Amino acid sequence: MSDLQDEAPLVEKSEKREPMGVLFWVCVGWIVLNVFGAIFANVLPLQNPLYQNYALVNAGPSLHHLLGTDDLGRDIFTRIVYGSRVSISVGVGAMIIGFGIGAPLGMLAAYRRGRFDAILTTVMYVLLAFPAIIATIAVLSFWTPRSLYKIIVVIGIASIPLVYRVIRTATMAVATKDYVTAAKVQGATDRRILVKELLPNIAPIGISFLLIGVATVIILEGALAFLGLSVNPPTPSWGNMINESRTVLAQNPWLALFPSLAICLFLLGLNFMGDRLRSHYDVTEVKL
Amino acid sequence: MSTEPEKLLVVEDLTTTFATPGGPLPAVGGISFNINKNETLGIVGESGSGKTVLSRTIMGLQPRTNVTVTGSVLLNGHQIVGASENEKRKYWGIDVAMVFQDPMTSLNPVMRIGKQIDESLRVRLGMSREAAKARAIELLELVGIPSPERRYSAYPGQLSGGMRQRVVIAIALACSPKLLMADEPTTGLDVTIQAQILNLIDELKERLHMSVILVTHDLGVVATRTSRIIVMYAGRIVEIGDTREVFTNHRMPYTRALLESSPKVTNPSHTRLIAIPGRPPNLMKLSAGCSFAPRCAYATERCHQERPELQSSGAPGHFFACWNPLPASQGAPTS
Amino acid sequence: MLKYVTRRLLMLIGIVFVISIGSFYLIHLLPGNPATVIAGVGATPEYTAKLYKLLGLNRPIYEQYFIWMGNVLHGNLGTSFISQTSVTSVIGAALPIDVEIIVLSQIIAFATAIPMAMRSSRRPDGPLDRVLGASSFTLLSIPPFVVIVMLVLLISIKLGVPHTGPSSYVSLGTDWVANLESLALPAFTLAIGSFVVYYRVLRSDLIATLQEEFITLARSKGISQRRIMWRHAFRPSSVALLGTAGVNIGGLLASGFIVQYLLAIPGLGYTLITAIFNSDYLLVQGIVFVVSVGVVLINFTFDFIINIVDPRISRE
Numbered sequence: 001m002s003d004l005q006d007e008a009p010l011v012e013k014s015e016k017r018e019p020m021g022v023l024f025w026v027c028v029g030w031i032v033l034n035v036f037g038a039i040f041a042n043v044l045p046l047q048n049p050l051y052q053n054y055a056l057v058n059a060g061p062s063l064h065h066l067l068g069t070d071d072l073g074r075d076i077f078t079r080i081v082y083g084s085r086v087s088i089s090v091g092v093g094a095m096i097i098g099f100g101i102g103a104p105l106g107m108l109a110a111y112r113r114g115r116f117d118a119i120l121t122t123v124m125y126v127l128l129a130f131p132a133i134i135a136t137i138a139v140l141s142f143w144t145p146r147s148l149y150k151i152i153v154v155i156g157i158a159s160i161p162l163v164y165r166v167i168r169t170a171t172m173a174v175a176t177k178d179y180v181t182a183a184k185v186q187g188a189t190d191r192r193i194l195v196k197e198l199l200p201n202i203a204p205i206g207i208s209f210l211l212i213g214v215a216t217v218i219i220l221e222g223a224l225a226f227l228g229l230s231v232n233p234p235t236p237s238w239g240n241m242i243n244e245s246r247t248v249l250a251q252n253p254w255l256a257l258f259p260s261l262a263i264c265l266f267l268l269g270l271n272f273m274g275d276r277l278r279s280h281y282d283v284t285e286v287k288l
Numbered sequence: 289m290s291t292e293p294e295k296l297l298v299v300e301d302l303t304t305t306f307a308t309p310g311g312p313l314p315a316v317g318g319i320s321f322n323i324n325k326n327e328t329l330g331i332v333g334e335s336g337s338g339k340t341v342l343s344r345t346i347m348g349l350q351p352r353t354n355v356t357v358t359g360s361v362l363l364n365g366h367q368i369v370g371a372s373e374n375e376k377r378k379y380w381g382i383d384v385a386m387v388f389q390d391p392m393t394s395l396n397p398v399m400r401i402g403k404q405i406d407e408s409l410r411v412r413l414g415m416s417r418e419a420a421k422a423r424a425i426e427l428l429e430l431v432g433i434p435s436p437e438r439r440y441s442a443y444p445g446q447l448s449g450g451m452r453q454r455v456v457i458a459i460a461l462a463c464s465p466k467l468l469m470a471d472e473p474t475t476g477l478d479v480t481i482q483a484q485i486l487n488l489i490d491e492l493k494e495r496l497h498m499s500v501i502l503v504t505h506d507l508g509v510v511a512t513r514t515s516r517i518i519v520m521y522a523g524r525i526v527e528i529g530d531t532r533e534v535f536t537n538h539r540m541p542y543t544r545a546l547l548e549s550s551p552k553v554t555n556p557s558h559t560r561l562i563a564i565p566g567r568p569p570n571l572m573k574l575s576a577g578c579s580f581a582p583r584c585a586y587a588t589e590r591c592h593q594e595r596p597e598l599q600s601s602g603a604p605g606h607f608f609a610c611w612n613p614l615p616a617s618q619g620a621p622t623s
Numbered sequence: 624m625l626k627y628v629t630r631r632l633l634m635l636i637g638i639v640f641v642i643s644i645g646s647f648y649l650i651h652l653l654p655g656n657p658a659t660v661i662a663g664v665g666a667t668p669e670y671t672a673k674l675y676k677l678l679g680l681n682r683p684i685y686e687q688y689f690i691w692m693g694n695v696l697h698g699n700l701g702t703s704f705i706s707q708t709s710v711t712s713v714i715g716a717a718l719p720i721d722v723e724i725i726v727l728s729q730i731i732a733f734a735t736a737i738p739m740a741m742r743s744s745r746r747p748d749g750p751l752d753r754v755l756g757a758s759s760f761t762l763l764s765i766p767p768f769v770v771i772v773m774l775v776l777l778i779s780i781k782l783g784v785p786h787t788g789p790s791s792y793v794s795l796g797t798d799w800v801a802n803l804e805s806l807a808l809p810a811f812t813l814a815i816g817s818f819v820v821y822y823r824v825l826r827s828d829l830i831a832t833l834q835e836e837f838i839t840l841a842r843s844k845g846i847s848q849r850r851i852m853w854r855h856a857f858r859p860s861s862v863a864l865l866g867t868a869g870v871n872i873g874g875l876l877a878s879g880f881i882v883q884y885l886l887a888i889p890g891l892g893y894t895l896i897t898a899i900f901n902s903d904y905l906l907v908q909g910i911v912f913v914v915s916v917g918v919v920l921i922n923f924t925f926d927f928i929i930n931i932v933d934p935r936i937s938r939e
Binding site: 125126127134137138139141142143215222223226227228229239242245246249256257260264267268270275 | 634637638641645646649650652653760761763764765766767768769772773775776874876878880881884885895896899900904907908911914915918
């Protein structure tokens with residue numbers, strides 16, 4: 001292709017993997033801190049998230065109540081830490097289901113091709129056309145009584161087709177590469193190829209999509225909390241804290257502000273990590 | 289004014305350097321030449337010799353960032369080097385137009401071809417919609433596209449490679465440019481189509497009184513169609529002269545190597561082509577000497593140390609850059 | 624083209640069929656006897672028995688489906704046992720509000736995202752691109768319900784402007800100025816999320832397109848930068864944008880729910896949430912069915928538009 005090669009080395013050089021950057025590690029630290037807080041909330045020196053102090057209602061931030069108290073005199077900081085348990089467990093739990101089922105199916109379909117792939121892909125595309133959010137709302141409103149595990153299961157199942165599509169596309173790009181064919185020719189078992197050749201190559205895409213997926217599920221859980229379809233009060237969740245704050249917005253803006261900040265910063269951290277990983281491994285932007 | 293043929297394009301000491309993460313990359317260096325009106329000039333070189341960069345720099349079409357261009361390009365009296373995009377826009381299409389390498393990528397895939405030809409006519413020449421359409425159909429006919437009215441509303445995807453390249457030529461001709469820059473116009477095409485396209489360019493050049501720069505890696509392409517040839521290596525001119533002179537009396541070993549590596553009809557069958565040993569140099573790591581020296585059979589210590597400048601061979605307009613030139617008149621390739 | 628459309632249409636029918644089964648089956652998710660739950664607490668046994676027959680619960684389940692489907696095809700989604708009104712008419716009254724909010728939000732989103740993406744892509748990694756990239760990224764991490772709460776906090780409480788939100792919805796027919804005022808906040812909120820997605824998708828595609836040889840050819844014609852962007856680069860770069868828009872607008876029907884609910888605008892979302900709170904199951908079922916079909920239709924329409932925009936797709 002003649003002279004275009006003049007510029008070929010330029011392009012290669014500029015696409016060299018860029019370093020992750022400090023901000024990426026700040027985000028990792030922030031997310032780890034949040035998860036740590038969620039896991040050890042009951043061990044940490046926190047107040048009781050349900051303890052109501054009627055003497056101190058709608059108080060602003062103070063030394064004793066770092067982020068103030070809510071309309072029932074409960075400590076906002078404590079409730080945010082406890083609330084992260086709901087958001088994080090729904091986010092992580094749903095993605096474990098989504099990836100646990102969607103990812104192996106996607107890899108297998110892309111690797112095997114043939115009828116298995118054709119049938120599975122058609123089914124998944126039909127399911128994808130079904131609006132996941134509405135399906136989630138619908139199922140949760142009928143499937144009473146609601147509980148955390150039902151929310152996780154419903155969102156998890158709804159995310160399977162999406163995960164399937166992303167992983168299948170990613171695997172297909174790798175499965176046609178020469179080194180995979182070479183491994184096949186050398187008589188490697190399917191299992192070995194899937195685990196040793198394909199998995200490491202699609203892992204970056206998978207992880208990047210996983211992080212953004214967790215963020216999306218957390219938004220969805222927040223929305224469900226507004227609809228009264230998530231965990232029931234008084235158990236705190238970021239979503240229902242913001243929802244409850246609406247009635248006392250004028251008296252106590254802190255109550256809306258801090259949980260909002262908590263959810264936004266957590267999502268920002270996840271999205272940033274996902275995006276960084278994606279550009280680091282030079283994966284094209286997948287829409288979510 | 290004078291009997292001298294008028295110069296349409298004067299290039300002086302033109303240098304194009306890309307800024308890359310690995311340091312500056314001199315893609316084209318110290319190029320000087322000119323073109324007369326109605327002349328066809330060939331620029332020949334291997335892949336990576338800087339032909340494409342040179343032709344784009346002459347047009348002023350180099351990428352807008354990370355590039356430094358110095359020297360001078362006078363096109364029909366307009367200075368291209370250092371001109372703003374707005375100034376160059378006035379010359380593009382009217383003073384100079386370009387036929388691109390690969391017709392599969394150089395046409396907009398989602399725009400009907402008629403619209404792509406129309407555009408220059410309407411925007412640059414201010415023609416009315418109807419007049420532009422009529423003229424576009426004329427142009428399609430001119431470049432030899434059958435049933436041009438029907439093709440006018442086709443998408444590029446519905447045409448073959450050869451037809452597409454004809455469309456690209458029609459686009460280039462829309463505003464009757466004075467200089468046509470054809471950058472490897474046949475590389476992307478089937479061998480059978482190549483000659484058709486080259487003949488078409490040749491024929492149009494005569495009819496429309498244009499000058500043509502034909503950039504190619506194939507000496508066979510320029511042999512019969514150009515009056516002068518520039519041989520490029522590693523971004524520099526290594527030999528320049530009248531086509532006949534360069535073919536029969538070249539002095540630069542690289543030119544000979546290039547000639548010997550291309551097939552000729554006159555060769556007896558089963559003649560082995562002689563490949564040029566080694567690879568084109570890395571432009572980032574050019575030595576102080578002649579850049580062809582590492583691959584040259586005649587290279588001496590001096591060739592590695594000191595770069596040869598262009599020197600006259602004695603024949604008018606024939607220059608070469610070599611410390612150990614092939615003997616004059618013995619330059620014809622041995623077969 | 625025709626073959627492509629036929630194939631897509633067949634798929635569309637298949638998907639609607641699956642949706643109808645899903646929506647129909649919803650009431651069977653109710654614990655115990657659906658009739659008892661639907662009739663509500665305190666209903667007489669006679670009423671429950673009547674409802675049981677009316678829902679056809681005594682028949683085999685496939686027959687129930689065909690009866691339900693037959694009614695749906697006649698535009699009858701049932702009668703709410705809570706409000707005693709026809710589900711179809713309730714939906715008919717609420718749907719135009721959703722459509723209006725979505726149309727408004729999309730106008731805002733496209734009108735901002737397209738010019739900004741064009742600006743950014745002309746100098747990737749330039750100062751403007753970096754600022755827009757960082758801010759779009761931040762906006763991506765703010766859920767719509769947070770936006771609404773913050774906007775209400777800011778506008779009505781801090782600025783003291785009597786906000787046009789809760790219970791102030793005015794229909795388009797009554798007073799279009801007041802109508803636009805009452806819908807400005809929800810439309811704006813939904814526009815933010817759409818803007819971010821459109822901006823990012825279009826920007827990355829435009830950057831790729833601008834590297835193409837046909838853009839250099841367009842440049843060599845001597846036409847203006849503006850013309851190159853709009854006439855040459857935009858259309859081939861808009862395929863992913865349209866695909867995303869199709870999916871996104873479908874999603875807006877759902878994220879619009881929360882926004883409507885928070886601002887008490889009586890669209891489908893608001894109606895759905897009230898129905899969930901009131902355990903008005905037939906209304907929920909009807910809305911789920913209508914919205915799902917709507918989402919699928921929107922996706923289908925955008926697929927079709929993509930084919931017109933890029934003739935390469937249907938040819939493949």
